[in-house]
Amino acid sequence: MAVRKPPVTTREYWAPGHAACAGCGCAIALRLATKAFSEAMEEKYGDPNAFAIAQATGCMEVVSAVFPYTAWKVPWVHVAFENAAAAASGIEAAWKKKGIKGKILAIGGDGGTADIGLQALSGMLERWHNVVYLMYDNEAYMNTGIQRSSSTPYGAWTTTSPPGKYSIGEDKPKKWVALIAAAHQVPYVATASIGNPFDFIKKVKKAAKVDGPAFIQVHCTCPTGWRTPLEKGVEIARLAIETGIWPLFEIEYGDIWNIKIQPPGGGAKVHKEGGRVVRIEFKKPIEEYLKLQGRFKHLFKRPEAIEELRNQIKAMWKVLGVEAILPKPEE
């Protein structure tokens, strides 16, 4: 009987025994990312272990490295909340001097990347360090107890964006760090999602293999902060792709006119011109994504807020050069 090759290596670098919540989508992202990284290192340097991690403070850090235990089977350094990119720069420089071949993976949450760590990220990208920065985007500060970040989507409840008489929840559009990263004209920038693990693995491998800096923003679910059922993480992440909430794209060397868009699936109709995606007709309304999450529950009493979110998503797609048709749920 033929044995099917697993889609990604069975080697583990993020070991069982870490203390993430049950159903944590970010833990899935890190596990897949390290596996994909290792495959890329094997292909590029002939050594699956030729990498190290510099990680920012946040959920994924505190659940994985509680002295005297560790969930990491790869060299791993945590310095602080805002400086994973700078610490990675230092490790990379040290490796260069020591003649160690390999690549550094920097990891940060949306807070540690989009907010407090944005400057260090920009510095690292602009200095062209041979580092892949992976931003796991669970759309809030989870480690300190679900506060909003600049990556929190419009309308979402968090403990610092509570809906109320004078508030619909988070009242600003989401910051798209991938586009900021792309503005540095680095070799590789991509968005990804645990809702499409094969695409994510492919992108991590690609990022790991380029010479120079790369940035990946991966959408990952947080049942605790999003108020979602534990077992629905991947399904919800997939719905984000299928409803147009989360675009999957790649930008090489900042060339936004050569942006590669991964068709969303879920029955969406993709129109291309000259090989380039120009219009996507999504079939599933964003409500299908929103309704599974407690953090958006209050929006269903405020349809104008959902409409505003729909407009923001269209505007975001427009930046990507795509006209997004976002249906409303059938009445």
Next chain:
Amino acid sequence: MPIRTVMKANEAAAWAAKLAKPKVIAAFPITPSTLVPEKISEFVANGELDAEFIKVESEHSAISALVGAAAAGVRTFTATASQGLALMHEVLFIAAGMRLPIVMAIGNRSLSAPINIWNDWQDSISQRDTGWMQFYAENNQEALDLILLAYKVAEDERVLLPAMVGFDAFILTHTVEPVEIPDQEVVDEFLGEYEPKHAYVDPHRPITQGTLAFPAHYMETRYLVWEAMERAKKVIDEAFAEFEKKFGRKYQKIEEYKTEDADIIFVTMGSLAGTLKEWVDKKREEGYKVGAAKMTVYRPFPVEEIRELAKKTKVLAFIEKNISMGLYGAVFTDASAALINESEKPILLDFIAGLGGRDVTFDQLDEALSIAKKALEEGKVEKPISWIGLRKELL
């Protein structure tokens, strides 16, 4: 043969870095230290120093990159001052807690507001509790020597703590003085290769660094830093002795000048020690029994040496270019703590002087002397702290 030449303290610091051969340097410009990374850039550009120089976007990233590099097991260097050092504050604790022997040069400068680029020690004094060793240079030669010594002590396995070497803004950073550049081979012999056993980022020996520690473990990590700082006292003495043997220049944690029969001893740090010694000569001629002492090491605090000094005199007076708001100057407070259980101790006085680059003149020292004399004659003090050289008309 060592080369005798003239240079600014900033250049001396860059030369020290070059001689120590750090593998990774990360720095961001700030007055008065800017010349240090500039000079190092030249060394790297000319191939005189084989290092990675990361031109970071801030001091926070400079020190963060060095923590990464030092965690990966290489010798590192940076230079900063004032606001730059304050921006590093958070990461200074991390460097010490992770036991990374990073060495940093500080062009000691005041802190805002108001913005002032001139000399005092408030920047580095404000970092005293971070777990970094602190050395202060009197002149440009000391700036060079103390950086080499800082590596020697920091990388000693009994210590493994980061160290900063301060030298006064403009008074030293921008002033040309004779400096002897030691032979590379002798420096190599003195420092050796840095091969840490506790910090490395090696794909084939994975370790986890910079973890979270629960209450069950955190306190011990703090104790171990504290204990290493205690151990550093002896290691510093050994390093000073070896340095003297190799390079012929003598260093002491506290260097005394005409203290033997002194009734009043003034203690200070940095370039002010030079002024003070000259003033002591003058006062001696006038018949005053005064002496001077210079603290070369501020952290670990030279408790034993302060006690020895205190035994020699009736008044021990500190002149310091920093102030802990709500109390006294930090050096005075620390020295007072060192003497607290001594059965006999001199009168202790604190003089705050020269903040923000104001010259500390002989007149000001005379002002301090008259306060000290009064305390000596009356055998008591009303207020241990005095600000000298204040322009009362502006208050």
